[in-house]
Amino acid sequence: MKQHAKVFYALLGNNILVSITNSTVWFALTFFVFLETQSVFATSIISGLYLVLTSASAFWFGSVVDHHKKKDVMLVSSLVSVVIFALGFGVYITAAPGELANVASPRLWLLAPLLLAGVIAGNVRSIAMPTLVSMLFPARERERANGLVGTAFGVSFLMTSVFSGLLVGHSGMYLVLILAMLITLAAMLHLWTISVPEKEIVHLEDAPPAKVDVRGTFKLVKGVPGLLALILFTTFNNFLGGVFMALMDAYGLSLVSVEVWGFLWGGLSTAFIIGGLLIARFGLGGKPLRAMFTANIVIWLISSVFTIQPSIVLLAVGCFIYLCVVPFIEAAEHTIIQKVVPVGRQGRVFGFAQSIESLASPLTAFFIGPIAQFIFIPFMTTGAGVQLIGEWFGAGPDRGIALVFIVTGLIGLTVTLIAMRSKPYQVLAQRYAAAE
Numbered sequence: 001m002k003q004h005a006k007v008f009y010a011l012l013g014n015n016i017l018v019s020i021t022n023s024t025v026w027f028a029l030t031f032f033v034f035l036e037t038q039s040v041f042a043t044s045i046i047s048g049l050y051l052v053l054t055s056a057s058a059f060w061f062g063s064v065v066d067h068h069k070k071k072d073v074m075l076v077s078s079l080v081s082v083v084i085f086a087l088g089f090g091v092y093i094t095a096a097p098g099e100l101a102n103v104a105s106p107r108l109w110l111l112a113p114l115l116l117a118g119v120i121a122g123n124v125r126s127i128a129m130p131t132l133v134s135m136l137f138p139a140r141e142r143e144r145a146n147g148l149v150g151t152a153f154g155v156s157f158l159m160t161s162v163f164s165g166l167l168v169g170h171s172g173m174y175l176v177l178i179l180a181m182l183i184t185l186a187a188m189l190h191l192w193t194i195s196v197p198e199k200e201i202v203h204l205e206d207a208p209p210a211k212v213d214v215r216g217t218f219k220l221v222k223g224v225p226g227l228l229a230l231i232l233f234t235t236f237n238n239f240l241g242g243v244f245m246a247l248m249d250a251y252g253l254s255l256v257s258v259e260v261w262g263f264l265w266g267g268l269s270t271a272f273i274i275g276g277l278l279i280a281r282f283g284l285g286g287k288p289l290r291a292m293f294t295a296n297i298v299i300w301l302i303s304s305v306f307t308i309q310p311s312i313v314l315l316a317v318g319c320f321i322y323l324c325v326v327p328f329i330e331a332a333e334h335t336i337i338q339k340v341v342p343v344g345r346q347g348r349v350f351g352f353a354q355s356i357e358s359l360a361s362p363l364t365a366f367f368i369g370p371i372a373q374f375i376f377i378p379f380m381t382t383g384a385g386v387q388l389i390g391e392w393f394g395a396g397p398d399r400g401i402a403l404v405f406i407v408t409g410l411i412g413l414t415v416t417l418i419a420m421r422s423k424p425y426q427v428l429a430q431r432y433a434a435a436e
Helices: 005-037 040-067 070-093 106-121 124-136 139-171 174-192 214-223 227-253 258-268 270-282 288-303 312-340 343-381 384-388 397-419 423-434
Strands: none
Touching (some): 005 040, 005 070, 005 106, 005 124, 005 139, 005 174, 005 258, 040 106, 040 124, 040 343, 070 124, 124 139, 124 343, 139 174, 139 270, 214 343, 227 258, 227 312, 227 423, 258 270, 258 312, 288 312, 288 423, 312 343, 343 384, 343 397, 384 397
C-alpha cells in the first residue's frame, strides 16, 4: 500500500474526525430523546427518519461523487453540516423548559429531523471514500485498504460512544452541538490542505455526465451477474439490522445508566478496530463473497443468544463479537464492487447500493417500535409469554425487547444459509475471480 499512501492516510484521518462528530450528534440525539421522553416509540421513529433520509439521499450522493472531484464534494458536505447544526442549535436553546420531553412537541420533531439532516450530509463521504480507494490503490491492495476504512469507523465509534453518553449526561444537546460545529469547521480546514491526485473526473465513454443516472446505473448493476443479488442480500440484512438500530439503546439503557452505556460502547467499538486491522493485515483470503457469508453466519448466531438472559455481560460479549465481524461484510462488498464495476460508475453504484440497502431498514425501524411496544413487551410483561418462558427467560419490558432480538437472529441465520448456496452468488464469485 505504498502508492499515494500518505494521501490515503490523511483522508482517512479527516474522515475519522468528521465521522466522530456526525456519529456523536446521532448517538446523542437518540440518547437525549429516550431519556427525555422515555418512549421506545419516539426513538424508533427517529431511527426510521434517519434511515429514510439516508436511503433517499444515497443515490443522489453517488451521482454527485461521480460528477465532481471527491475533495470538493467532501468539503461542501461539511459546510452543509455546519450550517444545519447551527440551525438545530438555535432550535434547541430557544425551547421552553420541559418542551422537548413531550413526545407530541412540534419543536422536538423540528429539532430531530434537522439534526439528522446535518448528520446525513456527511454520508457522502462514505460513498466517496471507496471510490478514492479505487483511485489510489491497485486491485490487489484494495481489500486491505478497505480494512483500514473499517478500522477508522471503529475508532470513530469508540470516541462517539464515550462522548455521546458523557455530553448528554452533562448538558443534554448543548455541548454536543457546539463541539459539532467547531470540529466540523476544523476538519474542513484540514481537508483543504490535502492534495488529492484527481486531475480530472473519470466518466465512461458511453455514459456522459448526468445529474442522477438511475437507468444507466441499474442497467450496469444488472449487467454484472450476481451483483444485484449481492445488494438485495445486504438489503435483507439491513432490514433485520433496523431492529438493532431501533431497539438496542432502549434495551441497553434498561440494564445500565446512560453514562455506563456510553462507556461500554466505547469499549465495544474497539471490536471494529480489531476487525478492520485483521482485514488490513490478512485481507479476505482472496474470496470476499465467501468471507461475507461466513461473517453473516457468525453475527446471526450471536444475535440469537446474546439477549437470552438479562445480563449486561452477555450482551457486551455478544456485541463485541458481532462488531468485530461486521467490517468483514462491508469490506467484502466494497472489494467486489471495486473490482467488477468501472471506476467512472463506482460512485453511482455505491450510492445505488447504499440507497437500496437502506430502503428496508426504515420500514423496520418505523414498525418495530410499535411492534415491540404493543406486542412483544406486553407478551413478556402481562401476556402468555410470562407463563410460557418467563420462568427461565425472565419477564418485563426488557425481556420483550430481548425476544425481538432472538427472533431476528434466527431469521437472519436461516436466510444466510439459503442464500450462500444459491446460483446468483456462485456466478458472482466466478465473475470476481475472472475480472481483470
